[in-house]
Amino acid sequence: MPELPEVETVRRQLVLQVVGRKIGEVKVWRRDIIRYPSASQFLSAIKGKVIVSLNRRGKYLIFRLGSKKLLVIHLGMSGHLRFTRDNTKMRFERLRFRLNRDRALVMDDSRVLGRVYLGTPEEIKEVVKGLARLGREPIDSGFTKDYLYPLLQKRKAKIKSVLLDQRVCAGVGNIYSDEALFRAGILPNRPANSLSYQEVERLAKALRAVLQEGIEHLGTTMEDERYLLPDGNRGGFQKFLRVFSREGEVCRRRQCGGTILRTRIGNRSSYYCPRCQK
């Protein structure tokens, strides 16, 4: 689930609930989720700290604690956060932070690809390399053709792969890159440096629009997705997907009638309409 719109939705829901609460007991069911510092140091450093703020950068959630340290959570492919008062362990629960007033923040993650860090801003900058190197957020006003075009000109890799490069587009993942390329009418296997200035302009606008719409619909929760947002609800953007996960289905653009195809780019599935995308 978690690309920029999903992580932002998680942040918006959690910020209303967790800011101002104090962290009590922390249960660690899988210590390899904790990447820095050691699990024992993590536990002693976090206990009793108040959550002062919660921000997002790319797909990273950044909790500022009263100790001035930052708790950084990346959900990976299958991570989720739930805010709950239920004490029963979830099926794929990996971490549980008890919060005051009988609540808890639970991280579940079936594939255990999520990562958690705790440290001073300086330590985080040093340790979480991906966070330090993030490019611009496509939903920011600075994400324009003038930002994107020079970056793409320097790259001959497939445009789909470059969109997934977090140093270029912070927060973009497999779903929204395919959707943006469809909306911009660009095939995912085009070399990035083959895109015209006009195409890059369409792409920059499409990225911004699709991510913004994703946020407005509380992100994407695919049909087989058992996991939910922190409040237990599902996202709604899956109803508006035009190509992702639609292999063999008919193109949604009026008058097209083409069939959505799937290909493999950089070991990831990529969906596109061969009639709408050139």
Place this chain on the structure above:
DNA sequence: CTTGTGTCCTGTAGGC
């Protein structure tokens, strides 16, 4: 520095 490939880890769906 860039690029393509493999790995991390676990669960599920589908073919036979």
Place this chain on the structure above:
DNA sequence: TGCCTACAGGACACAA
């Protein structure tokens, strides 16, 4: 049923 393979919202290590 069971076994096997492919695939899954991400990031990173590595070799070339």
